[in-house]
Amino acid sequence: MKHFEANFDGLVGPTHNYAGLSFGNVASLNNAALTSNPKAAAKQGLQKAKSLADLGMVQGVLAPQERPDVYTLRRIGFSGSDAEVLQKAAQQAPALLNACCSASSMWTANAATVSPSADTRDGKVHFTPANLVDKLHRSIEPITTGNILQATFNNDRHFKHHQHLPEHTSFGDEGAANHTRLCNEYGHAGVELFVYGQEATNPSAVKPKKYPARQTLEASQAVARLHQLDDESCVFMQQNPDVIDQGVFHNDVISVGNQNVLFYHEQAFLNTEAKFDEIRRKMNTEMHFVKVATSQVSIDDAVRSYLFNTQIITLPSGEMAIIAPTDCQENPAVFAYLNELVTLGTPIKQVRYFDVKQSMQNGGGPACLRLRVAMNEQEVAAVNQNTLMNDGLFTRLNTWVDKHYRDQLTVKDLADPQLIIESRTALDELTQIMKLGSVYQFQK
Ligand SMILES: NCCC[C@H](NC(=O)CCC(=O)O)C(=O)O
Numbered sequence: 001m002k003h004f005e006a007n008f009d010g011l012v013g014p015t016h017n018y019a020g021l022s023f024g025n026v027a028s029l030n031n032a033a034l035t036s037n038p039k040a041a042a043k044q045g046l047q048k049a050k051s052l053a054d055l056g057m058v059q060g061v062l063a064p065q066e067r068p069d070v071y072t073l074r075r076i077g078f079s080g081s082d083a084e085v086l087q088k089a090a091q092q093a094p095a096l097l098n099a100c101c102s103a104s105s106m107w108t109a110n111a112a113t114v115s116p117s118a119d120t121r122d123g124k125v126h127f128t129p130a131n132l133v134d135k136l137h138r139s140i141e142p143i144t145t146g147n148i149l150q151a152t153f154n155n156d157r158h159f160k161h162h163q164h165l166p167e168h169t170s171f172g173d174e175g176a177a178n179h180t181r182l183c184n185e186y187g188h189a190g191v192e193l194f195v196y197g198q199e200a201t202n203p204s205a206v207k208p209k210k211y212p213a214r215q216t217l218e219a220s221q222a223v224a225r226l227h228q229l230d231d232e233s234c235v236f237m238q239q240n241p242d243v244i245d246q247g248v249f250h251n252d253v254i255s256v257g258n259q260n261v262l263f264y265h266e267q268a269f270l271n272t273e274a275k276f277d278e279i280r281r282k283m284n285t286e287m288h289f290v291k292v293a294t295s296q297v298s299i300d301d302a303v304r305s306y307l308f309n310t311q312i313i314t315l316p317s318g319e320m321a322i323i324a325p326t327d328c329q330e331n332p333a334v335f336a337y338l339n340e341l342v343t344l345g346t347p348i349k350q351v352r353y354f355d356v357k358q359s360m361q362n363g364g365g366p367a368c369l370r371l372r373v374a375m376n377e378q379e380v381a382a383v384n385q386n387t388l389m390n391d392g393l394f395t396r397l398n399t400w401v402d403k404h405y406r407d408q409l410t411v412k413d414l415a416d417p418q419l420i421i422e423s424r425t426a427l428d429e430l431t432q433i434m435k436l437g438s439v440y441q442f443q444k
Pocket residue numbers: 017018019020021022025028029102104107109110138177250362363364365368
């Protein structure tokens with residue numbers, strides 16, 4: 001049977017804005033209060049997704065969330081009509097209004113952790129939405145994320161959906177951004193590498209000093225248990241706390257894997273050699289660890305360019321390609337490195353650049369924008385086919401964006417009562433285009 005690794009990209013929502021909400025994420029803080037362009041953001045994302053589909057990849061789309069989230073604003077005491085709730089929140093608690101308006105669900109690498117059927121004891125594909133408890137604006141995502149995942153992977157025979165982990169910092173879970181599946185072929189059992197930032201229940205364990213470690217070991221272990229993974233197919237590795245303190249808020253800002261390749265910065269992890277030995281032992285195939293030294297690319301350049309927030313994909317020809325943001329072309333050290341990389345004799349043979357600047361300015365590169373789901377052909381056939389990218393969906397979604405999205409938005413506009421009406425009208429139409437049913441609270 002054929003097997004694939006599908007990428008499900010997050011559609012950027014109509015409220016895409018820069019509010020500086022993510023402490024520890026350098027781009028989010030530096031670009032706070034910039035004017036955003038939701039229309040351009042959505043189109044940049046669609047273009048990347050369509051280009052991967054055109055390369056012969058299985059490519060899907062995940063719907064965005066309903067924002068402003070007036071339900072959370074009501075839950076914390078703002079009352080009246082939707083317009084009144086927004087207006088009162090803007091006057092009394094603007095930071096809370098901003099948190100309830102973020103389009104952050106676009107970064108679907110943080111939507112969930114996914115384990116393919118070849119790795120799980122029951123032979124199903126398992127999904128656990130990330131609780132994202134470290135950031136208020138992201139902690140309001142998991143329930144709707146679960147609804148969207150269930151509407152997209154809507155077949156009990158092949159897909160198993162779990163509830164997100166308990167909403168406590170001990171179980172801080174950021175999903176696939178801290179999870180990499182290594183394997184020989186996508187359809188063969190692989191090794192799932194969970195990278196965590198801190199151990200919540202061990203006060204003497206090392207952790208970052210300045211910025212939060214968003215993922216805990218306890219959360220990663222819980223996901224591995226839920227997904228019915230064997231110990232022999234899991235490796236838990238700690239991220240280097242020093243790089244978290246330099247802006248590496250997720251592991252996918254400092255390393256990325258595909259099949260038997262792990263592309264990483266030499267400062268990415270703790271205990272690197274011992275853990276790589278464990279990976280070698282648990283994998284039944286040769287591994288390529290492609291190391292980038294600090295002398296080649298500094299942590300600062302890696303964080304600015306998002307060299308490691310690239311996607312490594314296996315093209316239908318069997319060759320691997322790197323999908324990089326154009327920011328990597330603009331950084332001389334990183335561009336020189338990538339030009340050299342494709343000549344080094346590793347499985348990575350080409351680099352393709354995409355402009356995803358609207359997302360990059362909030363700290364989300366090509367890899368943040370996608371959730372990987374390795375599937376065999378039966379499982380791909382069981383996916384909601386209206387979520388899969390092709391010429392028709394690309395045209396429909398571009399037309400839909402043109403019709404409903406603004407081309408500029410500032411934090412000041414978030415209380416505009418018209419924005420919530422526009423956003424709901426757009427999402428209602430989207431659920432019809434993608435045949436998702438009623439996934440949003442305003443539809444229930
Ligand atoms: N995987 C990339 C995630 C980026 C995301 N940025 C944000 O939420 C920024 C939102 C703002 O500041 O408006 C985050 O930090 O979780």
